[in-house]
Amino acid sequence: MKRAEKRDHLIDVARELFNRHGYHAAGVDRVIAESGIAKTTLYRHFRSKEDLIVAALRREDELVRENMRRAVEERAADPRDRLLATFDFLESWFTSSSFFGCPFMGAAGEYGDPKNAVFQESAMHKRLMLAYFEELARAAQLENPKWIAEQINYLHEGATAVAHLTRDANEARKAKEIASKLIGAATE
Amino acid sequence: MKRAEKRDHLIDVARELFNRHGYHAAGVDRVIAESGIAKTTLYRHFRSKEDLIVAALRREDELVRENMRRAVEERAADPRDRLLATFDFLESWFTSSSFFGCPFMGAAGEYGDPKNAVFQESAMHKRLMLAYFEELARAAQLENPKWIAEQINYLHEGATAVAHLTRDANEARKAKEIASKLIGAATE
DNA sequence: GACAAACGATACAGATCTGTTTACTTCATT
DNA sequence: AATGAAGTAAACAGATCTGTATCGTTTGTC
Numbered sequence: 001m002k003r004a005e006k007r008d009h010l011i012d013v014a015r016e017l018f019n020r021h022g023y024h025a026a027g028v029d030r031v032i033a034e035s036g037i038a039k040t041t042l043y044r045h046f047r048s049k050e051d052l053i054v055a056a057l058r059r060e061d062e063l064v065r066e067n068m069r070r071a072v073e074e075r076a077a078d079p080r081d082r083l084l085a086t087f088d089f090l091e092s093w094f095t096s097s098s099f100f101g102c103p104f105m106g107a108a109g110e111y112g113d114p115k116n117a118v119f120q121e122s123a124m125h126k127r128l129m130l131a132y133f134e135e136l137a138r139a140a141q142l143e144n145p146k147w148i149a150e151q152i153n154y155l156h157e158g159a160t161a162v163a164h165l166t167r168d169a170n171e172a173r174k175a176k177e178i179a180s181k182l183i184g185a186a187t188e
Numbered sequence: 189m190k191r192a193e194k195r196d197h198l199i200d201v202a203r204e205l206f207n208r209h210g211y212h213a214a215g216v217d218r219v220i221a222e223s224g225i226a227k228t229t230l231y232r233h234f235r236s237k238e239d240l241i242v243a244a245l246r247r248e249d250e251l252v253r254e255n256m257r258r259a260v261e262e263r264a265a266d267p268r269d270r271l272l273a274t275f276d277f278l279e280s281w282f283t284s285s286s287f288f289g290c291p292f293m294g295a296a297g298e299y300g301d302p303k304n305a306v307f308q309e310s311a312m313h314k315r316l317m318l319a320y321f322e323e324l325a326r327a328a329q330l331e332n333p334k335w336i337a338e339q340i341n342y343l344h345e346g347a348t349a350v351a352h353l354t355r356d357a358n359e360a361r362k363a364k365e366i367a368s369k370l371i372g373a374a375t376e
Numbered sequence: 377g378a379c380a381a382a383c384g385a386t387a388c389a390g391a392t393c394t395g396t397t398t399a400c401t402t403c404a405t406t
Numbered sequence: 407a408a409t410g411a412a413g414t415a416a417a418c419a420g421a422t423c424t425g426t427a428t429c430g431t432t433t434g435t436c
Contacts, residue, residue, distance in 0.1 A: 003382070003383095020300070021300070022298045022299075024210070024212035024423095025298065027422075027423060027424080038383060038386095039386095039425085040383070040427090041382075041383055041384075043424095043425065048425080049424065049425090101296060102349075104353075105293060105352070105353075106294075108352060108353055109210060109289050109293065109298070110297070112208070112209070112289065114355060126350070153350060154342070154346030154347060154350065154363055154366065155342055156346070157349035157350055158341070158343060158344070158345040158346030158349070160349075161346075161348075161349060162314070162342065164293070164296060165293075165296055165314050166311070167302060174338060174342075178342065181370070182366070182369070191412070191413095194412095216393075216395085217394090225413085226414045226415065226416095227394095227395085227396095227416095228412090228413070228415085229414080236394080236395080
């Protein structure tokens with residue numbers, strides 16, 4: 001494993017542990033143990049645990065947005081359907097074994113200081129998600145794409161929060177139904 | 189201060205610290221220091237820190253639901269308006285200096301095991317909130333109160349999550365506007 | 377093959393965490 | 407006034423946390 005690969009592996013292991021157990025509850029020692037990489041090496045790549053958390057969030061952001069984009073484009077061609085297809089992506093996430101609520105909301109909850117880099121990284125992800133929704137709404141030539149994007153965003157966040165506590169993946173479909181009502185399209 | 193008052197005070201201090209800093213980040217020692225109550229006394233009232241967390245969440249649940257109910261009833265008499273008035277309550281929360289995101293979502297994020305009492309207490313609160321929305325929808329004689337309640341719930345959760353990261357209390361008004369569209373009422 | 381950088385393993389420092397123990401004090405009730 | 411429960415303060419135990427230091431080994435590069 002080369003240097004860059006080790007760094008990648010550390011981030012992946014950390015990301016999984018943070019998502020599953022939370023950011024304070026998952027310690028550096030556990031990342032070490034599960035990655036099989038020495039602590040010295042971890043601290044050569046990351047100045048602190050917070051740095052590692054930020055890196056994990058950035059990776060999570062990349063993965064989420066790439067996967068959502070791919071899934072949406074595969075599933076629907078019509079721009080308006082693509083807005084609704086984002087909820088199908090949500091549903092597959094809720095159904096998966098790696099759903100423990102939104103990692104970014106969790107991070108913001110544990111590092112609530114707005115000046116903290118962890119909080120800011122989470123805020124950045126949410127801005128990028130909103131921008132993606134707006135891009136889809138614009139492609140669909142909807143009258144007020146910014147406003148539509150905000151509505152979709154509320155439904156995403158709401159469904160994710162509710163699904164986390166109810167452990168019911170159907171929340172995604174319900175949110176989709178509301179969304180379809182809001183953007184004035186058939187429920188598919 | 190009598191015994192029961194000490195217990196109450198401990199819960200209040202703990203609740204404030206947990207909400208502000210998170211459940212792992214706020215230690216028992218800090219609760220001790222800020223409450224001015226001895227550690228021995230704390231552990232006479234609560235078997236463990238998790239017990240204290242559960243008690244704090246239960247208090248939070250009572251306060252939130254009572255305050256929301258009171259605010260809603262004061263603000264609006266018409267049942268349909270009362271559904272919308274719940275968003276005004278949200279807005280006052282977002283504006284207040286004690287808003288650090290939803291304490292229950294934070295707790296569920298840090299104690300993600302569904303068998304954990306902390307998680308379950310959070311889930312209970314969300315069920316009770318949903319039940320309240322349904323009660324309001326039923327009073328408004330809306331066609332499908334359960335479904336209306338779920339829609340309101342998504343918007344509440346969504347607005348809370350977004351407001352937490354954007355630090356923008358206007359999110360409550362936007363969510364309210366969506367809600368009014370969904371239940372077919374004027375935006376007031 | 378030599379050299380420097382990176383890695384692994386482990387011990388360690390120092391802080392912090394939850395929870396307990398001890399010994400002394402306060403206070404309400406009978 | 408006596409008694410017993412409850413509170414205070416502080417030390418302590420033991421675990422765990424982040425981060426560093428040590429030192430021997432591997433590895434990539436000139």
